[in-house]
Amino acid sequence: MRRAVAALAAAGGGELLLPSPGTYLTGSITLPSHTILTVESGAVLLGSPSEGDYPKLPPMWSVCGRIATSGPIASPLVGARRASNITIRGG
Secondary structure: OHHHHHHHHHHOOEEEEEOOOEEEEEOOEEEOOOEEEEEOOOEEEEEOOOHHHOOEEOOOEOOOOOEOOOOOEEOOOEEEOOOOOEEEEEO
16 A cells, blocks of 8 residues: 555546455555545455654644643544645445
8 A cells, every 4th residue: 555655646636446346455644745545335445553654753833832742642544734635435
């Protein structure tokens, strides 16, 4: 999964398709700009049970400038950072 996301980033975006049937086990995925993540009906995006697959992020700041968390937090299963034009679809 990470190789596919890295290829999308190098290409300037594209679609990451998780076809059905299938279960796709992964740790944290950081989507690049101009990316579509499509999970087909019957496909499952399954988060890894290993804590090491979710890199720690620095404390988060809220919109009003206050710290929203007191310490590092685990990366989300699917996220983005300084990216735009991202779509997640499926069903």
